[in-house]
Amino acid sequence: MDEIGDFSEKLGEVEVGESLMQIPSELPVLPLRDIVIYPFMIVPLFVSRDKSIRAVDEALSQNRMIMLVSQKDVDMEDPEQEDLYAVGTVAVIMRMLKLPDGRIRILTQGLSRARVKSIDSDGDYVKANIEPIPEPTDAPETLEIEALVRNVRGSMEQAANLGKSISPEVLAIISNLEDAGRLADLSASNLELKVEDAQSVLDIFDPIMRLRRVNELLNKEIDVLKVQQEINTQARGEIDRSQREYFLRQQLKAIQAELGEGNELSEEIEQYRKKIAEVKMPEKAEEESLKQLRKLERMHPDTAETATLRNWLDIMTTLPWSETSKDNLNLNKAQKILDEDHYGLERVKERIIEALAVRKLKEKPKGSILCLVGPPGVGKTSLGRSIARALNRKFIRLSLGGLHDEAEIRGHRRTYVGAMPGRIIQAIQQVETNNPLIMLDEIDKVGADFRGDPSSALLEVLDPEQNFAFRDNYLGVTFDLSNVMFMTTANVLETIQPALRDRMEIIRLSGYTEEEKLEIAKRHLLPKQIDENGLENKDVKFADTALKSMISEYTQEAGLRQLEREIGKVCRKVARKKAVSGKRFKQIRVNKSNVSEFLRAPKIFPEQALKKNQIGVVTGLAWTAVGGDILFIEAIKTKGKGKLVLTGQLGEVMQESAQAAFSYAKARASELDINEEDFDNFDIHVHIPEGAIPKDGPSAGITMATALVSVLANRPVRKDVAMTGEITLRGNVLPIGGVKEKLLAARRAKIKKVILPAPNKRDLEDLPAEISEDLDFIFVDNVRQVFEEALLEKKMPRRKRKVA
Numbered sequence: 001m002d003e004i005g006d007f008s009e010k011l012g013e014v015e016v017g018e019s020l021m022q023i024p025s026e027l028p029v030l031p032l033r034d035i036v037i038y039p040f041m042i043v044p045l046f047v048s049r050d051k052s053i054r055a056v057d058e059a060l061s062q063n064r065m066i067m068l069v070s071q072k073d074v075d076m077e078d079p080e081q082e083d084l085y086a087v088g089t090v091a092v093i094m095r096m097l098k099l100p101d102g103r104i105r106i107l108t109q110g111l112s113r114a115r116v117k118s119i120d121s122d123g124d125y126v127k128a129n130i131e132p133i134p135e136p137t138d139a140p141e142t143l144e145i146e147a148l149v150r151n152v153r154g155s156m157e158q159a160a161n162l163g164k165s166i167s168p169e170v171l172a173i174i175s176n177l178e179d180a181g182r183l184a185d186l187s188a189s190n191l192e193l194k195v196e197d198a199q200s201v202l203d204i205f206d207p208i209m210r211l212r213r214v215n216e217l218l219n220k221e222i223d224v225l226k227v228q229q230e231i232n233t234q235a236r237g238e239i240d241r242s243q244r245e246y247f248l249r250q251q252l253k254a255i256q257a258e259l260g261e262g263n264e265l266s267e268e269i270e271q272y273r274k275k276i277a278e279v280k281m282p283e284k285a286e287e288e289s290l291k292q293l294r295k296l297e298r299m300h301p302d303t304a305e306t307a308t309l310r311n312w313l314d315i316m317t318t319l320p321w322s323e324t325s326k327d328n329l330n331l332n333k334a335q336k337i338l339d340e341d342h343y344g345l346e347r348v349k350e351r352i353i354e355a356l357a358v359r360k361l362k363e364k365p366k367g368s369i370l371c372l373v374g375p376p377g378v379g380k381t382s383l384g385r386s387i388a389r390a391l392n393r394k395f396i397r398l399s400l401g402g403l404h405d406e407a408e409i410r411g412h413r414r415t416y417v418g419a420m421p422g423r424i425i426q427a428i429q430q431v432e433t434n435n436p437l438i439m440l441d442e443i444d445k446v447g448a449d450f451r452g453d454p455s456s457a458l459l460e461v462l463d464p465e466q467n468f469a470f471r472d473n474y475l476g477v478t479f480d481l482s483n484v485m486f487m488t489t490a491n492v493l494e495t496i497q498p499a500l501r502d503r504m505e506i507i508r509l510s511g512y513t514e515e516e517k518l519e520i521a522k523r524h525l526l527p528k529q530i531d532e533n534g535l536e537n538k539d540v541k542f543a544d545t546a547l548k549s550m551i552s553e554y555t556q557e558a559g560l561r562q563l564e565r566e567i568g569k570v571c572r573k574v575a576r577k578k579a580v581s582g583k584r585f586k587q588i589r590v591n592k593s594n595v596s597e598f599l600r601a602p603k604i605f606p607e608q609a610l611k612k613n614q615i616g617v618v619t620g621l622a623w624t625a626v627g628g629d630i631l632f633i634e635a636i637k638t639k640g641k642g643k644l645v646l647t648g649q650l651g652e653v654m655q656e657s658a659q660a661a662f663s664y665a666k667a668r669a670s671e672l673d674i675n676e677e678d679f680d681n682f683d684i685h686v687h688i689p690e691g692a693i694p695k696d697g698p699s700a701g702i703t704m705a706t707a708l709v710s711v712l713a714n715r716p717v718r719k720d721v722a723m724t725g726e727i728t729l730r731g732n733v734l735p736i737g738g739v740k741e742k743l744l745a746a747r748r749a750k751i752k753k754v755i756l757p758a759p760n761k762r763d764l765e766d767l768p769a770e771i772s773e774d775l776d777f778i779f780v781d782n783v784r785q786v787f788e789e790a791l792l793e794k795k796m797p798r799r800k801r802k803v804a
Contacts, residue, residue: 023090023112027067028055029119029126033074036198037089038185039110039135048103049077055125056096056106064093067128068108069116070195081119087203090114090132113205133205135181145180148211152187155218159191162225163232166190181207184214191221269297275317282321285477289316308414315421316475318429324483325433328392329360341386342379343520347766348372348507352387364482369462371443371488371501374509375624375741377559380489384439393485394431398423400454401442409457411474421474424461424481435483443500444490455497462486462503510740511558511628513768514748517551518544525564533571538587540574542567545592552748553602558628558741570598609750610719613792616711620703621724621746621754622695623738628745630722633688633700635707640683648688651696658686660729661705664783665712668731672787673794674712684708699736701727702755702786715791722746723755723786731783735759740767747774754778755786 030045030052037043047053059066069088076083091108098104113133120127156174160166170190177183188201197217204210253266276289296309328334334356338349351370372380381397388395403409411422420426427438446454460466467481488504490496512520526542555562570590578585590598610619616635621628644662646655662684669676686704688695702725710717724742726734735757746754758779764772778789 023065023114023130023132024063025131026127026129027065027090028058029067029069029084029088029116029128030055031079031084031126032068032070034195036070036193036195036202037068037091037108037110038189038202039089039112040182040185041089041110041189042094042107043110044105044107046099046103046105051078051121051125053104055127056093056104058125058127059093060096065111066091066093066108067114067116067130068110069128070199078121080121081116084116084119085199085203086116087133087199088114088116088130089202090130113202136205136207145208145211148208148215149178149180149183151215152183152211152218155215155222156187156190159218159222159225162222162229164191164221164225179207180211184210187214187218191217193217269293272296272313272317279317279319280322281316282478282480285316285321288477289313308419312414312474315425315429319425319479320428320432320434323433324435325393327356327359327435328390329356331356331360334390337390338386341389342383343523344512344516345379345383345509348383348509351505351507352390356391368464368505369486369488369503371490371504371506372509373490373493373506375511375558376491377557377561378509378511379559380509381439381441384437384487384489387487388437391437391485394433394436395439396427396431396436397439397441398427399441401445402447403445403454404447406454406457407473409454409461411472413473414476419474421472424470425472425475425479428479428484434480435485437485437487440486440488442490443488444492444495453497455500458500459503462488462500511744512560513744513770514548514551515770516768517560517563518547520560521547521551521563521567525560525567529564529568529571533568533575535571535575535578539578539585540571541587541589542570543589543591546590546595549592549595549602550599553604554599556604558744566599570595573598609722609752613716613719615714615716616707618703618707618710618717618790619719619722619749619751620700621722621742622700623697623741628738628741628743630745630749630751631688631690631695631700633686633703633707635684635686635704635711637678637682637684637711639681642679642681643683645683645685646687647685648690649694650688651694653698654696654700657698657701657727658704661701661708661727663729664705664727664731665708667729669712672709672713674709678712684711698726698734699724699738701725702733702780702783705783706786706790709787710791713791713794715794718753718790718792720752721755721790722749722751722753723790725755725757725780725786727783733757733780733783733786739763740771743767743771743775747771752776753789755780755789757781 030047031049032045035043047056055066067088068091069084071079072083072085073079089110090112091110093106093108095107096104097106112135114130115133117129117131119129153174156166157171160171170186174183174186177186184201184207188198193201201210201213201217204213272293273290276286276293281289292309292313296306296313299306299309331353335349335353338352342349372383374380384397385395407422409422409424411425412419421429424438428434428436440458443458446458448455460470461481464482467484469478470481471478493501493506522542522544527537530537530540550566551563554566557563574588577588596602610617610632618633620631620633622631644659646658650658665672665674666676666679669679686707688700703723705727706717706723709715724736726736728734739756739760740763743754753776755778758781761777761779764777778785780786780789
């Protein structure tokens with residue numbers, strides 16, 4: 001074991017006179033580790049190396065003197081001369097004690113500095129040839145020495161005050177010590193200097209220079225002590241503050257325990273902390289939740305803000321941050337479910353199966369937002385529910401009709417009383433999975449006012465490039481909506497904001513044909529209404545003729561809602577009879593002959609094709625929000641000055657179409673066999689019946705042109721021809737929309753021939769086969785072709801008979 005110095009037993013000055021003890025020129029050497037010993041110091045040392053123990057024994061056998069020299073490298077076991085410092089201290093061994101482990105303990109007192117001339121380490125112990133260096137005793141007393149002495153004394157006291165471990169006895173000796181050299185040695189021995197710094201003091205023989213060096217080291221040590229004290233003060237301040245908070249918190253717990261509320265709050269805090277860990281939030285959301293939880297912990301449980309924080313934490317911990325339902329990737333099963341729930345609608349089903357196929361091949365595709373556009377009652381909302389069932393996803397419907405407040409989408413900020421998250425976050429919280437199918441119903445009926453524009457807020461929700469970081473104002477953190485499948489429904493596209501419309505894939509759902517309605521009624525509506533009215537299948541039997549009568553004479557719609565209500569009426573009357581008759585009840589058959597007994601007189605008087613060919617009366621086709629319809633455009637000429645009169649509550653676009661048709665007829669009067677003088681002598685009146693219903697759009701252009709030419713050229717119009725198309729001043733026929741709905745209306749009215757613009761030929765590809773079989777289509781590019789197909793030869797006026 002290495003020699004270890006213990007400064008706890010250092011004493012001050014000890015008188016040893018040179019006359020009493022002469023220092024020989026050769027002494028045994030004891031190498032020291034991590035310590036430098038100065039003259040007049042009394043230090044205990046532990047000796048463990050063999051050579052060192054033999055050196056002590058040799059010293060004790062002679063004059064008890066030994067040379068103490070510090071090692072440069074503490075790890076060196078057998079140091080040579082170059083491994084030891086050149087200046088050491090001659091010391092006398094005052095006591096020696098052998099320890100049980102083989103080591104010895106000696107008590108030494110330094111006598112004098114000595115320079116090592118040479119070292120012999122070949123023998124049993126290390127011995128050195130030394131030159132003692134006596135301490136000067138005739139140093140003059142100058143002001144500089146006095147100042148240095150006072151400085152060192154003051155610095156030692158300051159160091160002790162700053163926390164340096166200097167015993168009061170040493171301070172007392174220092175305050176009375178006048179000798180500069182001995183003051184320097186005593187001060188240096190109590191500063192716990194590094195070996196290099198301590199040796200630098202031992203190497204200086206001049207007392208004044210030595211005192212300056214000690215003063216320099218002492219000032220450096222004081223600077224370090226000041227910094228150390230500042231650090232300790234700061235640390236103590238932190239500890240004191242923590243202790244104060246802990247003490248106050250313990251007091252608060254005691255007070256809450258007396259009031260009977262402490263345990264509930266702490267339990268609630270722990271429950272929230274456990275929930276936050278369980279729901280596996282994203283990192284930022286978890287940090288915000290824990291921050292608010294710590295805030296709640298410091299608040300009084302009865303404050304208003306505490307209730308707000310509780311509500312926020314309840315929502316944060318119940319949101320399905322990591323809960324995901326597993327998609328059904330079996331395409332055949334999904335197709336079967338779609339076919340079970342809905343008849344027809346092949347395009348929509350095909351698109352859903354395509355999306356499912358992509359999902360099967362790619363784990364997280366960026367799907368488009370589907371927008372189902374069609375008249376009411378065609379099954380847009382129920383189709384969304386069926387799609388969710390086919391995909392094995394939760395379904396929730398959000399009605400946006402009449403929505404005006406942007407906060408309904410983005411949520412309210414928590415600073416407001418009664419604040420709550422937006423409908424999107426509420427819906428996800430309700431279904432408890434982060435990948436439901438959310439149906440945004442009636443997106444075309446979203447409004448805007450001073451409270452904001454919900455359509456603009458929906459831009460972020462419905463954009464796959466943005467909704468992965470949707471920020472609800474109430475939550476204050478982002479929520480990933482990229483797993484949610486959004487579908488929207490609308491009756492018309494014109495009222496949807498263009499930017500919002502651009503983010504959606506439009507799928508149009510047209511009205512149903514009579515055959516489709518009949519099939520849907522038999523598959524879905526009848527079983528549903530029989531069950532809802534408490535009947536059994538054997539209680540009532542509907543004939544196909546009864547259902548067809550109900551479709552054509554009691555309903556006029558593109559969808560099926562009114563038809564379902566009419567079937568419900570019949571079922572309720574049957575249920576009443578069953579309830580009254582009891583066991584005597586017999587099955588009731590509903591057919592065309594007795595359907596009026598259940599539903600009374602027919603409500604609908606469908607427009608039928610004209611009974612005969614007439615001048616100035618043309619059958620047109622119109623699109624409405626509830627499907628298609630036929631309309632009759634009538635024209636007559638009366639005495640006047642060539643004015644064009646339009647009645648029937650026509651919109652601006654329709655009036656312009658009539659004006660364009662009139663101008664075309666005037667420009668081509670000779671080609672159309674029209675007397676040009678009629679434009680100066682007659683007014684033309686064009687009227688569209690059902691004047692209470694507003695009408696607009698360009699698709700009646702060729703119809704009004706045919707009526708005008710018919711009345712001006714006196715040519716009858718074929719009764720079995722209907723037409724639709726936009727006209728230009730040059731007579732070109734432009735394409736129109738709503739073809740399927742218009743053709744359904746023509747078929748209901750028993751029309752045989754329909755004139756359509758040539759570009760609309762592509763729209764017939766998706767038509768049901770029964771429409772194509774019952775109607776003949778004529779495609780035209782110019783209005784002259786319309787006149788050739790729709791107008792008969794000029795009708796000659798009858799001659800009056802002369803009476804004799």
